Amino acid sequence: DGGITQSPKYLFRKEGQNVTLSCEQNLNHDAMYWYRQDPGQGLRLIYYSQIVNDFQKGDIAEGYSVSREKKESFPLTVTSAQKNPTAFYLCASSIARRSGGRSNQPQHFGDGTRLSIL
Amino acid sequence: AQKITQTQPGMFVQEKEAVTLDCTYDTSDQSYGLFWYKQPSSGEMIFLIYQGSYDEQNATEGRYSLNFQKARKSANLVISASQLGDSAMYFCAMREGGSNDYKLSFGAGTTVTVRA
Numbered sequence: 312d313g314g315i316t317q318s319p320k321y322l323f324r325k326e327g328q329n330v331t332l333s334c335e336q337n338l339n340h341d342a343m344y345w346y347r348q349d350p351g352q353g354l355r356l357i358y359y360s361q362i363v364n365d366f367q368k369g370d371i372a373e374g375y376s377v378s379r380e381k382k383e384s385f386p387l388t389v390t391s392a393q394k395n396p397t398a399f400y401l402c403a404s405s406i407a408r409r410s411g412g413r414s415n416q417p418q419h420f421g422d423g424t425r426l427s428i429l
Numbered sequence: 430a431q432k433i434t435q436t437q438p439g440m441f442v443q444e445k446e447a448v449t450l451d452c453t454y455d456t457s458d459q460s461y462g463l464f465w466y467k468q469p470s471s472g473e474m475i476f477l478i479y480q481g482s483y484d485e486q487n488a489t490e491g492r493y494s495l496n497f498q499k500a501r502k503s504a505n506l507v508i509s510a511s512q513l514g515d516s517a518m519y520f521c522a523m524r525e526g527g528s529n530d531y532k533l534s535f536g537a538g539t540t541v542t543v544r545a
Contacts, residue, residue, distance in 0.1 A: 342531060353433075353520055353535035354474075369532070399472060405531050415481055417464055418533060420474035 313338045317402050317421035323429045324389065324396060332387045332424045334402035341407035343385035344418060347371060348399040357400075360385055361407045389426060400424045432456065433521050433536035441542050442511045449496070450506040450539045452521030458482075461525045463504040464533065465495070468518040477519075480504055508541070516543045 315336045324330045336343065342361045346354040356369030360379040374393025379385055385404075389396045403418040434453045442448040454463065465477040480488045480495045488495040496505040508515055518540050522533040 344532070346535075351438075351538075353435075353537045354522075354533075355535075356532060359532060401472075401474060403474070407531065415462055415479045416531075417466075417476040417479065418531070419476070420466075423472040425472075 315402060315404055315419055315421035317400075317424050319424060320422070322424055322426045324426060325429050327391045329388055329390050330396075330426070332389070332400055332402075332426070334385045334387065334421060335383055336385075336402075336404045336419075336421075337383060338404055338419060339382075340404035340419070341382065342405045343379070344403040344405075345369075345375070345377065345385070345387045346401045346403065348401060348423075354401060357387065397427050400426060431536075432525075432534040433523055435521055435536035435539050437539045438537070439540040439542070441544060442508075442515075444513060444543055444545050445510055447507060447509045448511055448541060450508070450519050450521075450541070452504045452506065452536060454502050454504065454521070454523050456502075456523065456525050458525045461523055463495070463497070464522045464524070465493070465504075465506045466520045466522065467515075468520065468538070470517070474520070478506070511541075511543045513543050513545060516541060 318333045344359040345357040348354050355371050358377040360366035376388045401423045402421045405418045461482045463480045467475045478490045478493045480497045487497050492509045494507045518538045520538045521536045
């Protein structure tokens with residue numbers, strides 16, 4: 312079945328360490344997104360990408376980095392510059408507008424990664 | 430300014446009854462779309478229903494319906510005949526039409542607890 316796979320499910324970061332969250336999709340979607348969710352709150356956009364080798368900052372990009380070398384993959388690195396990284400991270404994908412996607416098509420989400428500080 | 434406002438942090442509903450979750454939005458675009466997602470305690474986000482700004486009829490999907498009042502900028506979700514499995518957090522989100530990408534802005538969510 313097509314879907315989005317995020318790994319690992321749980322991740323622990325030491326002080327000063329960079330960690331990378333994996334996101335892979337086999338839905339053939341051009342657009343991919345990373346969101347952060349803090350307890351009891353909504354989702355905030357970190358980065359998004361509409362096409363391979365291109366990505367844009369979202370609302371809270373500081374302390375994070377991404378790459379988009381393959382259509383299927385959009386890894387997120389939480390750098391040591393992110394001082395409060397403890398959160399639930401969700402990856403999503405959708406058909407891009409440039410690919411003929413219509414505005415009523417939803418984003419599809421992975422199961423998320425919970426990141427904590429050691 | 431908040432683009433999506435969900436004013437009910439938590440709600441309790443009796444099994445088999447209906448519940449309405451409020452959502453108001455703020456945009457100057459004429460073309461936009463509104464989405465509702467369900468997030469169970471396991472964390473995944475499940476798409477429920479969509480309403481386009483130009484849709485003349487309120488959207489319905491099974492037990493989910495959307496009470497769309499464009500002039501009031503509200504898009505309330507109605508869950509009919511609540512089931513225990515409906516206990517989850519519910520998010521309203523908006524996609525604005527002016528952008529070429531399909532970013533979503535999310536509200537803070539409403540936690541629904543269904544009682545037997």
